[in-house]
Amino acid sequence: MARSSEQFTCQNCGEIYRKWQGHCDACGEWNSILQEAAASAVPSGLTLGKGHEIVFTALDADRTEHKRSHSGIGELDRVLGGGFVPGSSILIGGDPGIGKSTLLLQAVAKMALAGEACTYISGEEATQQIAMRARRLGLADAPVQLASANSLRDIITSVEKAKIPKLLVIDSIQTVFADNLPSAPGTVAQVRASAQELIRLARKTGLSVILVGHVTKDGQIAGPRVLEHMVDTVLYFEGDRGHQFRILRAVKNRFGATDEIGVFEMTDHGLQEVANPSSLFISDPGKAISGASVFAGMEGTRPLLVEIQGLVAPTPQATPRRAVVGWDSNRLAMILAVLDARCGLSFAGQEVYLNVAGGLRVQEPAADLAVVAALVSSISDVPVPESSLFFGEIGLSGEIRAVGQTDARLKEAAKLGFKCAVIPAGSKIKDSPMKIIEVGHLREIVSLFTETRPVSQAV
Structure with a gap:
């Protein structure tokens, strides 16, 4: 009997069900289960002789020190553990309007002014809107490669054919879609596939990629939980609407300390670092x-x-x-x-x-x-x-x-x-x-x- 080509996936946690139901038993969310095309069937077994031998090395085989790229924002570098590691992937989440896009635009602009090639790709805003924000922040002269795109294939092709940047910002991962998947952008399958390809691009070319993630009403990053396992660093941008202060917190960092924070103050000229938060x-x-x-x-x-x-x-x-x-x-x-x-x-x-x-x-x-x-x-x-x-x-x-x-x-x-x-x-x-x-x-x-x-x- 042939397997069904359809499956039902929870858009909040990624749990897969054989049939539709209104309540997700894994995360407790209601009306979050949608029908999606199932992935190709995995073979029941592997025959010998078809794989490639893996090369094993010792722990001290590679002693090269990877030079970090500094963002020009001291608080951001502190949270990252000293700057951007080549080939690393970073996921940043926060409430709408908290200042994620502003912080990242300031970071790529300062790095570009320092001579580093930086690319900012937005799937939510037009380039004219981003340019208006840059003028308000006094960063319009920064040589940032700016684009507005949603197709994963177009993004990867453009980055590989142009000069490989030091930093690539994708704002946001929920708006990017892979055309080989029939599901809509923002679904679990799309977010997982898009993030996986962007992380592979970062490791292959040595660029650092920042993925902006939407959050749920509970404050967790939307999409599959495996997304936080795939990336190297997970940052949360927190703040109270009644206060002008914002806190950037690292909850996962493979290249630095966890639970590190950076404190910013939201002003008319963007986010300003707070040197003495106490x-x-x-x-x-x-x-x-x-x-x-x-x-x-x-x-x-x-x-x-x-x-x-x-x-x-x-x-x-x-x-x-x-x-x-x-x-x-x-x-x-x-x-x-x-x-x-x-x-x-x-x-x-x-x-x-x-x-x-x-x-x-x-x-x-x-x-x-x-x-x-x-x-x-x-x-x-x-x-x-x-x-x-x-x-x-x-x-x-x-x-x-x-x-x-x-x-x-x-x-x-x-x-x-x-x-x-x-x-x-x-x-x-x-x-x-x-x-x-x-x-x-x-x-x-x-x-x-x-x-x-x-x-x-x-x-």
Whole structure:
């Protein structure tokens, strides 16, 4: 019996089904399964003698150092690990209007002005629109090879026949289609095939290719998940529409550190680099504010100071609200339970609001101590000690555990004028000009704000 030439593929995750259904069992998306032509049947077995022998080499066989190409944007080079590696493929995603095209246009223009051949191919905008943006950014004189195309065959042919560029930007991969596939652009099969051919072109010619990807409503890059496995680097461009700051974050990098970030500010003249991002995410370090503490965190290799704001307010509701912006809500629930069980602070009749200032999202558990300081300061209405910062991880028994890279955190804080640091007991630190307060249990943090009053009278 001949196999069916049709298959049904989820456009969100790439799962394949034998028949149509309204709900994808793999990713949970509704109405995302479309009918597509199936790929040619794979032979059931391989006969001997038809393959080519693979040449094996040792790990130290190739010791040539590949020179990276610098984009002229320091924050972008930092996230990439030092610049563009020849033959590498980079995938960048972000919400619509966040500034992906602006950032990449600035990068290719600066590289072109430095004498590097760069090509920018857009499938979403006409060349006149891109030229208008370049004039607004003051980059109209950059010798960038600009084109508007959607056909994968035309793109590869044009790049191979012209001078091979150092950097090729495809904006976006969801608009590119291969004419040998019957499915529409943006479908799983088209995105996978187009990305695979562009990555093969990059490795064959030694150019660096950047693929711009659309994102879903959940913030994930649209298309098959295998796309993120195929490329060498995955970047996410994040930001809050209410703030002018943008964060470029690396979640995968085969040639550099992961979880590295670059901070930009959106202005009338495009994206500007922020040399000292810690000064943007905190208020006056010498100003004592109730319910606000400063956390010394690490984003990749960069120490970053952010302000954590907490508000505890009484409510007549039977189920108090817990709202979190920029942090893990499950971790907040755990900390509230530890404060109740180990320190006697009851939040049963209190609404709790937690916010990370500046639109930044904090993920490391070292922020636990700063969160506790903000919450206890708010519930006791006692300001956090002036020019002080907090970092440390909290266990379920109320103990405060040490975290890594303590010296880098303290050095960044001292540079910004902080005088005191509350850190976990037993932290390994070198000489620091700051006053160091080591704490081993949450009860010691509570005593900083309740002074001589018993804990039961502070709530």
